[in-house]
Amino acid sequence: MAKASREPKISAEEATARLRHAGLRPTRQRVELAGLLFQDGDRHVTAESLHDEVSGAGVKVSLATVYNTLHQFTEAGLLRQVIVDAARSYFDTNTGDHQHFFLEKEGLLIDIPGETIAVAGVPAPPPGLSVDRVDVVVRVRRN
């Protein structure tokens, strides 16, 4: 059930550089997690899935640290949080403008490039409010 066809994780040096850039101290755990997360531009993880993955790779990182790290990465702009499921939080390594397909049954997220979808007719928000972001979630199910 492990992901067989993923590019090898990025080097510790790359991960370290990336962390320093974001103003985060490159600890062993962060470097390890960054290595797994940023190997390509399209990953969706939950704290648990990432913890399983890093644990499966033989690295010891506590679940609490995974949670903390995901939030730190998010604050640093390295990740984006995606809210589609009441039960758990997803984190997306793609921080750019894009939307998602979501397969609720399996907890699967699939990116939709930002230019693909056009949302027209968004009304002006009520007085005193301004638009922060427009999220589109295309909920899908298996046929």
Next chain:
Amino acid sequence: MAKASREPKISAEEATARLRHAGLRPTRQRVELAGLLFQDGDRHVTAESLHDEVSGAGVKVSLATVYNTLHQFTEAGLLRQVIVDAARSYFDTNTGDHQHFFLEKEGLLIDIPGETIAVAGVPAPPPGLSVDRVDVVVRVRRN
């Protein structure tokens, strides 16, 4: 802090009829909750807010029953669940096609009529999947 300008709740008879229609037994608690929920077509509640409201009205209903009732109403098609916040579930009395503004800071949901927003360019979902629904959440903040 109570909502001062809300229409009086619908009569117990109306609520009862509505419940029977949905195939739900009109118990005291359900009639009471339905009366509060369906007084107009645009309410967004959480289990806790509804529990506070019904309790504040001097009616005794346990929080567990509020949760159960919200889910039963949702299954019966009387409510729709809205997922915009990782921390809590919202239920919307408007079950028709429409979208939402969401003020995260205050947990406030505001309806956007279905015809207002047009989402174009939704790509065909990956093979084996079909679109269930397209949710648009316009996240706003106070100026």
Next chain:
DNA sequence: ATAGCTGCAAATGCTTTGCAAGGCC
């Protein structure tokens, strides 16, 4: 009568936090 509901309290599942020990600069 009886199948279905309710309420309480306990349990659950995800997430956060306090704090001592350890690691990076």
Next chain:
DNA sequence: GGCCTTGCAAAGCATTTGCAGCTAT
């Protein structure tokens, strides 16, 4: 050395569930 980070375990929340007692039909 000093400050930041980690890890564990405990705490926290929203939500769900088991089950005895109650209620609508």
